[in-house]
Amino acid sequence: MINIGVVGYGYWGPNIVRNFNSIDGASVVSVCDKNSNVLKNIQKTYPSVQTTSDYNSVIFSPDIDAVAIVTPVSTHFELAKKALQNGTHV
Numbered sequence: 001m002i003n004i005g006v007v008g009y010g011y012w013g014p015n016i017v018r019n020f021n022s023i024d025g026a027s028v029v030s031v032c033d034k035n036s037n038v039l040k041n042i043q044k045t046y047p048s049v050q051t052t053s054d055y056n057s058v059i060f061s062p063d064i065d066a067v068a069i070v071t072p073v074s075t076h077f078e079l080a081k082k083a084l085q086n087g088t089h090v
Helices: 013-021 036-045 055-059 073-085
Strands: 002-007 026-032 050-052 066-069
Touching (some): 002 055, 026 055, 050 055, 066 073
Parallel strands (some): 002 066, 026 050
């Protein structure tokens, strides 16, 4: 099983989470977003998924094998670099 974390749940996030959850052998275990209302909606739709507003808890989690970065393009480099330096696939 590949455990996936998602950072950002704005426009594309719901599609990313839905598609990863539909793949055999993959599971979204954590989603990060700054908007607390979005996090509440994620919990309603995916009660088993952990939610957080701190992207570090997703990127540096020992329980996550890969991270999908679904944030504004200007933030991709910083987030991807942190994940890769932590040994997490992006």
